[in-house]
Amino acid sequence: MFAAVELIKPDKAGLLQRIRWPGRAGRVRVEKKSVADTAYFVLKLPAGKKGPDLMKLRAAAGREYSRLVLPERLVLPKNSPVGRFDDGDFLRRLCLNGLLAALKSAGTKPAKLSVALYDLAGRCLETACELLRHFSCVFVVTIKKDRYLELDEYAMQHYGTRFTLLTPPCRPPDCPIVLTPFGTEGFRFSPDQTVFSAVEAPSVYWVHRQAVALPPPYLSALPEDISPGTFAAALAAQAGRSELYELLPDYYIHDGLRILPEDLAQRLMGLDSGHGDDYNSVMPKGDKKIEQAEDFPSQNLQFHF
Secondary structure: OOEEEEEEOOOOOOHHHHHHOHHHOOOOEEEEEEEOOEEEEEEEEEOEOOEOOHHHHHHHHHHHOOOEEOOOOEOOOOOOOOOEOOOHHHHHHHHHHHHHHHHHHHOOOHHHOEEEEEOOOOOOHHHHHHHHHHOOEEEEEOOOHHHHHOOHHHHHHHHOOOOEEEOOOOOOOOOOEEEEOOOOOOOOOOOOOEEEEOOOOOOOEEOOOOOEOOOOOHHHHOOOOOOHHHHHHHHHHHOOOHHHHHOOEOOEEEOOEEEOHHHHHHHHOOHHHOOOOOHHHHOOOOOOOOEEOOOOOOHHHOEOO
16 A cells, blocks of 8 residues: 655635634645555645645655655755655666667677676675576675675576675776666776666666656556656555566666667677677767656656745
């Protein structure tokens, strides 16, 4: 069960009504919804000139107050009485799905490739194991080597190999593909490497929460102003719709451009045959399928307090 929030215009009640029923001013309406036999709540939050009343939102949200599915344009104050649901795990899973799907679409066999995973805090153990299942060699750049050393026996039993661990700062691992689930700050990369991330950064292919094509009937149930990726993440993590973890990105963002999966696959062709040194020149330029990513929530759309 989870709760999503929709910002609505305040009720335009007359003066007499406001005097007679003062408690109705700015009230939060709670509606129970259902999609694919999965129940959730939508909280209709009035957004007046002074902004939404977050204390009323907290009271209406009950135990869900700390993990609400909120519109991106609603920017919470520093000491907010409510919290935002964290869709990071879902986006990081989507990033991994997209990487593997792009290689498959390109006809490139990951079993002939090495890959690097940048995981400073040692939080991506499942992702690392999934990479080890597909790739010939997995470099892990981390300061939490002990967490990965504990996986060595499991890795040998299931995959017949171990992780190659590196401690930052270090030279970029010698591999064509890099996965940085938490961003690229403080890391070094080779210009020839293709970098995937769940966080926006220069020169990477990152997955935006808007870049999720929700299958029916979830798309028709998407609350207003809620990103499809965040909605899918809440359904998967809070409502048991685990099949949504298998979704793929509808597109990627690379230096402000929207990149379709087939264009990314073209870049990855030939990496497993030793002809990938010039794959930077394969990336299509000016293709009609590549558009400026202008439809994302911008700063001027955000609702500050």
